[in-house]
Amino acid sequence: xxxxxxxxxxxxxxxxxxxxxxxxxxxxxxxxxxxxxxxxxxxxxxxxxxxxxxxxxxxxxxxxxxxxxxxxxxxxxxxxxxxxxxxxxxxxxxxxxxxxxxxxxxxxxxxxxxxxxxxxxxxxxxxxxxxxxxxxxxxxxxxxxxxxxxxxxxxxxxxxxxxxxxxxxxxxxxxxxxxxxxxxxxxxxxxxxxxxxxxxxxxxxxxxxxxxxxxxxxxxxxxxxxxxxxxxxxxxxxxxxxxxxxxxxxxxxxxxxxxxxxxxxxxxxxxxxxxxxxxxxxxxxxxxxxxxxxxxxxxxxxxxxxxxxxxxxxxxxxxxxxxxxxxxxxxxxxxxxxxxxxxxxxxxxxxxxxxxxxxxxxxxxxxxxxxxxxxxxxxxxxxxxxxxxxxxxxxxxxxxxxxxxxxxxxxxxxxxxxxxxxxxxxxxxxxxxxxxxxxx
Amino acid sequence: xxxxxxxxxxxxxxxxxxxxxxxxxxxxxxxxxxxxxxxxxxxxxxxxxxxxxxxxxxxxxxxxxxxxxxxxxxxxxxxxxxxxxxxxxxxxxxxxxxxxxxxxxxxxxxxxxxxxxxxxxxxxxxxxxxxxxxxxxxxxxxxxxxxxxxxxxxxxxxxxxxxxxxxxxxxxxxxxxxxxxxxxxxxxxxxxxxxxxxxxxxxxxxxxxxxxxxxxxxxxxxxxxxxxxxxx
Ligand SMILES: Nc1ncnc2c1ncn2[C@@H]1O[C@H](COP(=O)(O)OP(=O)(O)OP(=O)(O)O)[C@@H](O)[C@H]1O
Ligand SMILES: [Mg+2]
Numbered sequence: 001x002x003x004x005x006x007x008x009x010x011x012x013x014x015x016x017x018x019x020x021x022x023x024x025x026x027x028x029x030x031x032x033x034x035x036x037x038x039x040x041x042x043x044x045x046x047x048x049x050x051x052x053x054x055x056x057x058x059x060x061x062x063x064x065x066x067x068x069x070x071x072x073x074x075x076x077x078x079x080x081x082x083x084x085x086x087x088x089x090x091x092x093x094x095x096x097x098x099x100x101x102x103x104x105x106x107x108x109x110x111x112x113x114x115x116x117x118x119x120x121x122x123x124x125x126x127x128x129x130x131x132x133x134x135x136x137x138x139x140x141x142x143x144x145x146x147x148x149x150x151x152x153x154x155x156x157x158x159x160x161x162x163x164x165x166x167x168x169x170x171x172x173x174x175x176x177x178x179x180x181x182x183x184x185x186x187x188x189x190x191x192x193x194x195x196x197x198x199x200x201x202x203x204x205x206x207x208x209x210x211x212x213x214x215x216x217x218x219x220x221x222x223x224x225x226x227x228x229x230x231x232x233x234x235x236x237x238x239x240x241x242x243x244x245x246x247x248x249x250x251x252x253x254x255x256x257x258x259x260x261x262x263x264x265x266x267x268x269x270x271x272x273x274x275x276x277x278x279x280x281x282x283x284x285x286x287x288x289x290x291x292x293x294x295x296x297x298x299x300x301x302x303x304x305x306x307x308x309x310x311x312x313x314x315x316x317x318x319x320x321x322x323x324x325x326x327x328x329x330x331x332x333x334x335x336x337x338x339x340x341x342x343x344x345x346x347x348x349x350x351x352x353x354x355x356x357x358x359x360x361x362x363x364x365x366x367x368x369x370x371x372x373x374x375x376x377x378x379x380x381x382x383x384x385x386x387x388x389x390x391x392x393x394x395x396x397x398x399x400x401x402x403x404x405x406x407x408x409x410x411x412x413x414x415x416x417x418x419x420x421x422x423x424x425x426x427x428x429x430x431x432x433x434x435x436x437x438x439x440x
Numbered sequence: 441x442x443x444x445x446x447x448x449x450x451x452x453x454x455x456x457x458x459x460x461x462x463x464x465x466x467x468x469x470x471x472x473x474x475x476x477x478x479x480x481x482x483x484x485x486x487x488x489x490x491x492x493x494x495x496x497x498x499x500x501x502x503x504x505x506x507x508x509x510x511x512x513x514x515x516x517x518x519x520x521x522x523x524x525x526x527x528x529x530x531x532x533x534x535x536x537x538x539x540x541x542x543x544x545x546x547x548x549x550x551x552x553x554x555x556x557x558x559x560x561x562x563x564x565x566x567x568x569x570x571x572x573x574x575x576x577x578x579x580x581x582x583x584x585x586x587x588x589x590x591x592x593x594x595x596x597x598x599x600x601x602x603x604x605x606x607x608x609x610x611x612x613x614x615x616x617x618x619x620x621x622x623x624x625x626x627x628x629x630x631x632x633x634x635x636x637x638x639x640x641x642x643x644x645x646x647x648x649x650x651x652x653x654x655x656x657x658x659x660x661x662x663x664x665x666x667x668x669x670x671x672x
Binding site: 390391395397399413415 | 533
């Protein structure tokens with residue numbers, strides 16, 4: 001039995017049409033894209049009967065008849081509004097999933113730090129093998145239909161690579177702008193990021209809607225992150241989708257020994273946002289950090305599904321998610337931590353707290369600890385609460401208005417997570433975005 | 441300044457204050473004493489405007505206006521300050537950010553310019569010495585993990601910074617050692633002016649040795665049992 005067959009067929013038709021219309025010269029990536037659309041054909045769209053999709057229905061996301069997003073003109077000044085102040089970054093801009101040379105601002109990166117189109121990486125002698133290895137990894141036995149579709153439809157994928165022992169101080173900022181006005185569009189983007197032994201870099205993904213655009217769109221984003229021994233990768237996801245924006249975002253990370261992978265996610269809504277953040281541990285003494293903030297208003301739906309797979313001993317994971325839902329918004333947090341039999345001396349810490357500020361807002365929070373080793377330290381806490389009214393009274397009794405008092409307390413609630421963001425300019429920018437949302 | 445007439449207050453249908461009368465003139469200091477549970481904090485909170493305290497009858501007039509018609513923050517901006525018996529801990533809000541916000545909110549309400557960062561720091565430093573607080577508290581979350589005495593000093597610092605017309609101190613002296621008590625009462629005495637009035641709730645005569653009140657009232661079972669006695 002397979003559900004949503006028609007919807008699947010629509011994507012297939014869109015793929016065939018795109019291929020037929022394509023004026024691009026043939027490229028070895030096409031073969032992967034073909035494999036991906038075939039794989040998608042074998043998979044089903046999730047329904048709420050699936051345990052992993054119990055709280056999130058993709059029906060509304062699948063309804064529109066999508067076209068492939070096209071590069072449209074965006075005022076370069078718009079880009080400035082999405083630039084964290086003081087952030088000296090190598091900026092790459094995509095509009096509706098298409099690379100915009102005009103809006104991008106390349107900065108000199110240290111020798112050994114590479115950011116290039118995936119096709120180019122596949123063609124090169126240096127990166128050809130690595131790129132293909134990762135593409136094979138992604139598509140072989142892929143179970144996630146959205147990931148298969150992502151590969152099938154990604155037009156301008158990126159390849160990020162740091163050579164052994166290269167430390168790149170300058171962050172790489174990948175800005176996705178959705179600038180769609182009419183026909184619903186599908187924007188797909190894939191990053192393959194590989195940090196070789198002893199190297200280090202940070203990259204930021206920004207997902208925003210350009211001002212004035214209000215059309216329906218579906219952003220399907222996928223990241224493959226490989227952090228080799230003693231390497232360190234920081235990955236930020238700043239998301240503020242439009243009123244008619246759908247986002248499916250998946251991060252598939254793996255780490256080797258002594259490495260660190262840190263993800264910082266700030267979700268400020270969209271019609272539907274679903275993040276899947278998965279990390280597999282392949283070597284001991286490594287650290288995984290997940291820091292997440294979300295703030296849903298109106299009818300926004302924000303779903304964070306995280307997974308940390310402790311498969312080897314002596315690893316550490318820290319996870320802290322905090323969020324606010326108000327109006328009729330819904331939030332979902334599902335944090336799965338697997339500690340396999342061999343993963344002795346694991347240290348896994350998870351905390352999820354949320355504020356539910358209206359009686360029509362909803363929060364579903366589910367910690368999921370599966371522990372098969374006996375000598376481990378795992379803790380988790382989940383709280384769902386309201387603002388402390390005595391604190392509101394206290395602040396008002398000093399002259400702050402009801403709104404100011406509530407905003408201050410909400411901000412304080414979230415700020416704890418912001419303190420973990422290591423790049424000051426990004427943290428300040430995230431804070432600004434959050435404050436803007438309080439004031440809306 | 442403040443005229444309370446036949447005030448009745450109930451919480452969850454239970455009558456707590458049963459007909460209170462109180463007249464506070466500019467520059468006066470009134471002490472309110474009384475056993476536990478007699479309604480002292482209820483009176484203080486009713487003046488400050490706490491919503492879960494329902495005023496079932498009577499009136500409160502402040503500077504000629506009907507106080508009961510005013511919101512909590514309007515009362516604060518009009519110059520009423522209550523030092524809490526149990527100051528609320530607010531994790532995540534730094535004391536300095538909080539002070540900046542409330543100082544500027546109050547200045548704005550009084551038609552004064554907001555202070556810039558430098559002026560603010562200078563102003564806060566000046567007053568923090570007055571209450572014998574360490575500057576390191578400014579970086580900490582408001583009242584979070586403060587000891588009892590530290591919380592009371594933090595309340596006094598806020599009072600010193602906001603320069604209210606009417607300050608209500610709800611057991612600010614409780615739990616203070618003698619040095620802290622001297623500092624706190626010293627701060628109150630420094631802030632005493634011809635215009636500024638104080639209502640001081642206390643259990644201890646000791647405080648009244650340092651702050652000489654004009655009147656002492658005793659609350660008992662939601663009523664004032666003694667007629668105010670002029671002491672000076
Ligand atoms: N939120 C509340 N809900 C129910 N009853 C309350 C509440 N607050 C106060 N009371 C009751 O009202 C009465 C008066 O309390 P209040 O705090 O005003 O007394 P108090 O004179 O300040 O006492 P203390 O000296 O212990 O501070 C008490 O019986 C108390 O239990
Ligand atoms: Mg009391």
